Amino acid sequence: RRVADFQLSIASVTEDSSSDCLAQDLNLQAQKLAERLKCDAVVSEISTGPGTLNFTINRELLAKTVLQQVLKDGSEYGVRSELFSTVPRQKVVIEFSSPNIAKKFHIGHLRSTIVGNFIANLKVALGHEVTRINYLGDWGMQFGLLGVGFQRFGNKEKLKFSPLQHLFEVYVQINKTAEDENTKKLAKDFFRKLEEHDEQTLSLWKQFRDFSIEEYIRVYKRLGVHFDEYSGESFYQEKSQEVLKMLEDKGLLQKTIKGTGIVDLSEEKDLSTFSTVMRSDGTSLYITRQLLIIFFRDLAAAIDRMNKHSWDTMIYVTDKSQSNHFQHLFQILKLMGYDWAERCQHVSFGLVQGMKTRRGEVIFLEDVLNEVRSRMLQNMASSKTTKKIDDPVETAEKVGLAALIIQDFRGLLSSDYQFSWDRALQSRGDTGVFLQYTHARLHSLEQMHGNEQLTDVNVACLQEPDAIAVLQHLLRYDEVLYRSSQDLQPKHIVSYLLTLSHLAAVAHKTLPVKGSTPDLAQARLCLFQAARLVLANGMKLLGITPVTQM
Numbered sequence: 001r002r003v004a005d006f007q008l009s010i011a012s013v014t015e016d017s018s019s020d021c022l023a024q025d026l027n028l029q030a031q032k033l034a035e036r037l038k039c040d041a042v043v044s045e046i047s048t049g050p051g052t053l054n055f056t057i058n059r060e061l062l063a064k065t066v067l068q069q070v071l072k073d074g075s076e077y078g079v080r081s082e083l084f085s086t087v088p089r090q091k092v093v094i095e096f097s098s099p100n101i102a103k104k105f106h107i108g109h110l111r112s113t114i115v116g117n118f119i120a121n122l123k124v125a126l127g128h129e130v131t132r133i134n135y136l137g138d139w140g141m142q143f144g145l146l147g148v149g150f151q152r153f154g155n156k157e158k159l160k161f162s163p164l165q166h167l168f169e170v171y172v173q174i175n176k177t178a179e180d181e182n183t184k185k186l187a188k189d190f191f192r193k194l195e196e197h198d199e200q201t202l203s204l205w206k207q208f209r210d211f212s213i214e215e216y217i218r219v220y221k222r223l224g225v226h227f228d229e230y231s232g233e234s235f236y237q238e239k240s241q242e243v244l245k246m247l248e249d250k251g252l253l254q255k256t257i258k259g260t261g262i263v264d265l266s267e268e269k270d271l272s273t274f275s276t277v278m279r280s281d282g283t284s285l286y287i288t289r290q291l292l293i294i295f296f297r298d299l300a301a302a303i304d305r306m307n308k309h310s311w312d313t314m315i316y317v318t319d320k321s322q323s324n325h326f327q328h329l330f331q332i333l334k335l336m337g338y339d340w341a342e343r344c345q346h347v348s349f350g351l352v353q354g355m356k357t358r359r360g361e362v363i364f365l366e367d368v369l370n371e372v373r374s375r376m377l378q379n380m381a382s383s384k385t386t387k388k389i390d391d392p393v394e395t396a397e398k399v400g401l402a403a404l405i406i407q408d409f410r411g412l413l414s415s416d417y418q419f420s421w422d423r424a425l426q427s428r429g430d431t432g433v434f435l436q437y438t439h440a441r442l443h444s445l446e447q448m449h450g451n452e453q454l455t456d457v458n459v460a461c462l463q464e465p466d467a468i469a470v471l472q473h474l475l476r477y478d479e480v481l482y483r484s485s486q487d488l489q490p491k492h493i494v495s496y497l498l499t500l501s502h503l504a505a506v507a508h509k510t511l512p513v514k515g516s517t518p519d520l521a522q523a524r525l526c527l528f529q530a531a532r533l534v535l536a537n538g539m540k541l542l543g544i545t546p547v548t549q550m
Contacts, residue, residue: 149174
């Protein structure tokens with residue numbers, strides 16, 4: 001039996017929506033309504049199901065409309081849909097990735113990077129103006145320690161050629177003597193000089209920062225990620241003092257009996273909810289750098305970005321352990337009189353357990369990229385279906401990244417999950433490897449048949465159930481984009497692309513191009529080309545570069 005294209009639930013349109021409305025009443029109403037409706041040039045069949053009306057679209061029209069639209073709109077297919085016609089174009093600022101210089105680029109930073117990149121890609125595709133900001137941990141007491149460490153163990157050459165690795169090694173080394181009184185004093189002196197803008201100290205710190213950013217840019221490029229702005233805590237050390245003064249001037253900063261500075265966030269103003277923003281000795285801003293970052297710098301950064309970018313929406317992408325912090329941050333901005341705080345959004349994600357490389361735990365982003373590439377190369381070498389390809393190393397990296405991203409994006413972002421290399425890199429099943437394999441296979445089908453631009457193709461002959469299943473699925477792409485644009489969850493697009501790949505794989509088997517009549521071969525080729533285009537569009541939104549050989 002044919003599968004209908006659209007379904008209407010009778011319960012959703014009846015006035016009596018109480019549960020007393022019996023199933024048989026709904027079936028009866030469905031039948032009555034079906035009798036009053038007539039088929040036309042668009043709807044070829046109207047039938048009823050349990051409490052539903054089912055509509056089947058004229059098959060010829062379905063094939064023609066969908067395929068023409070996909071091939072005409074190309075990379076804009078789906079985003080040109082009327083679903084988005086009333087969505088206003090906005091200026092969006094997205095802060096994501098944000099690693100700490102001289103510390104591990106942990107898995108949370110990787111998640112923030114790929115999630116932030118997805119949101120940025122989606123917003124750009126929908127016509128918004130996006131600014132991508134990387135807010136680096138580039139200031140604070142640990143730079144006093146790092147400076148002393150570099151004076152003892154540093155090497156200018158290593159700093160230049162491998163800054164992230166070298167600064168991390170120096171930091172680990174100096175941390176062994178961090179409790180030593182002499183080291184403490186030297187670190188405090190170094191950081192004081194840094195705050196006083198001592199030329200020599202500042203110059204060394206600037207090298208740490210600049211060389212690190214250069215290397216980050218190179219590594220992010222491998223991930224297919226870029227930033228419009230490398231900001232950091234260092235930008236706001238003075239502005240944060242202005243924020244402190246603003247809080248005091250507005251009477252928002254209260255002192256408890258112990259002398260701790262707090263902002264009262266409770267509605268009743270009874271201190272039932274508050275945020276600690278300053279320790280009693282004032283120097284707390286030195287002792288716990290965290291407190292300084294957490295409020296004054298983030299407040300200063302938000303205000304500064306509004307002045308600079310006049311954004312409509314600002315999105316922070318971090319793990320869910322920071323949810324409270326952002327809730328308080330937005331509340332304090334609102335108390336300060338910034339109504340735009342309501343347009344700030346925190347997209348949070350869960351924790352990933354168990355991501356290790358063969359050498360042990362992940363310390364640098366590059367460790368992950370190298371690991372995924374070498375494991376994929378190994379799998380490709382041992383696979384019977386791998387053909388000789390032009391650049392196996394680059395292909396392995398792109399396929400491996402797809403595997404990482406799909407494993408990460410399959411569930412709700414807020415869920416924690418257990419990472420598994422074996423599961424991520426499987427070539428069958430719902431994996432990134434399977435998506436890449438499908439794309440490469442469809443691409444080689446086009447190449448094999450001349451790759452000509454298909455025009456005036458009679459697609460009316462695409463009547464087989466497997467062809468219809470692909471067409472119906474292509475028709476739904478805009479709805480899936482719309483869902484993801486509403487809740488910023490990539491899982492809707494992931495599950496759509498996996499289904500599309502499974503449907504295309506079945507159609508590839510049952511609808512041969514080779515050996516068919518010229519008209520039918522052209523029509524089928526057109527169907528596979530449309531499937532590949534939509535697959536590629538969706539993959540690019542997720543941050544995956546589709547491969548053409550595998």
